[in-house]
Amino acid sequence: MKRPAKPAKTPDDPLKLRLDALHDRYLGEASLALDPLVIPRSFASGGDQELAAFVAAHLAYGRVAPMLSAIEAVLAPLGDHPAARAAEPGALDHLRAALKGWAWRFHTGEDMAQWILAWVRLSRESGGRGLEPHLVPREGATADQRLSALVLRLRRELPETPGLRFNLPDPLRGAACKRWRMFLRWMVRDEWPDLGLWRDYPRRDLVVPLDTHVARISGFIGIGRRKTPDGKLAREITEALRAMCPEDPLRYDFPMAHLGILGDCPGVRRLPGCAACPLVDLCRAGDLAQK
Structure with a gap:
């Protein structure tokens, strides 16, 4: 039996708001370096x-x-x-x-x-x-x-x-x-x-191009739970992103990838270093520690 579609996230969903802020952070030519x-x-x-x-x-x-x-x-x-x-x-x-x-x-x-x-x-x-x-x-x-x-x-x-x-x-x-x-x-x-x-x-048929950065950060924010970086994980992440932006599920792929590619995510959640990241409040990357 086919599962009913999950309702799209509302504009004030905490994760969507933070991903929108991350999206805006990586606008501009400098992010393409x-x-x-x-x-x-x-x-x-x-x-x-x-x-x-x-x-x-x-x-x-x-x-x-x-x-x-x-x-x-x-x-x-x-x-x-x-x-x-x-x-x-x-x-x-x-x-x-x-x-x-x-x-x-x-x-x-x-x-x-x-x-x-x-x-x-x-x-x-x-x-x-x-x-x-x-x-x-x-x-x-x-x-x-x-x-x-x-x-x-x-x-x-x-x-x-x-x-x-x-x-x-x-x-x-x-x-x-x-x-x-x-x-x-x-x-x-x-x-x-x-x-x-x-x-x-x-656009709705696009699937996230799963690299190590997207897989890792998806795990940190709870939208990618599988450990194997395969097609099932790519689909799992895509479905979570589609719930927040049904018409353009890959809206958040570039900023999530570049959070890792540009070295802006250390892989362990620490303050004050991570304070500028829009995802910090939802991030599960290790134990919160003070530098």
């Missing part, structure tokens, strides 16, 4: 932004500074208009030569050349509309079913390397799909700091 989204935002056209986001989101793991350098190095051979350059004849050979010797953790230059050309093929199929037509939910297929179908297709079409398999987790097999969820958030949301390039994919 350590975020891979800064790279897609540097391009002018939607197609260039989407391709750059497709690359950036799927390389978004590991230490931030070298990760940002790795993303920039992958896109550099494509110049200021990467979507058009990647669609030119001979682009695969060009990328292979330019990225020879490039590597980032699990990924090689060959992986990224194949990944970029996969985006080009999919965008051509959609009539230049990028990946949205391949991922937007439709009658008889949920958002996760559509993502799973695309992942399984790319597994068949792309070389079976560690880097490319790392890019292709299946949401229907319980994967959190953090990098795909991040890419979707960037594409769908049209409020800070996201790109809002897609118009048909509903």
Whole structure:
């Protein structure tokens, strides 16, 4: 039997009020200094932004500074208009030569050349509309079913390397799909700091891109109780956020992540250091201690 939907939180709910304050704290370009989204935002056209986001989101793991350098190095051979350059004849050979010797953790230059050309093929199929037509939910297929179908297709079409398999987790097999969820958030949301390039994919179907910071802080404030950082935890957190903002459940993802990314959350609740955090009164991060 399907459980009845929980009522949305009222505007004066204590947690919602504090998350709104946290959201406002991380408005502005300064908050993007350590975020891979800064790279897609540097391009002018939607197609260039989407391709750059497709690359950036799927390389978004590991230490931030070298990760940002790795993303920039992958896109550099494509110049200021990467979507058009990647669609030119001979682009695969060009990328292979330019990225020879490039590597980032699990990924090689060959992986990224194949990944970029996969985006080009999919965008051509959609009539230049990028990946949205391949991922937007439709009658008889949920958002996760559509993502799973695309992942399984790319597994068949792309070389079976560690880097490319790392890019292709299946949401229907319980994967959190953090990098795909991040890419979707960037594409769908049209409020800070996201790109809002897609118009048909509903924001309400987005799922939080579960990283270590969001998982940890969700636990501190009691909205993520599972210990395993999997798809079930991502759903649990998303449902809690949806109760506070049904039309835009990922409104609070960026500020929660950056509370950790920027080092503003020490992981242990202490005063006076934590006094400036909007979540301090609800935080369960260890014992309250005076410095």
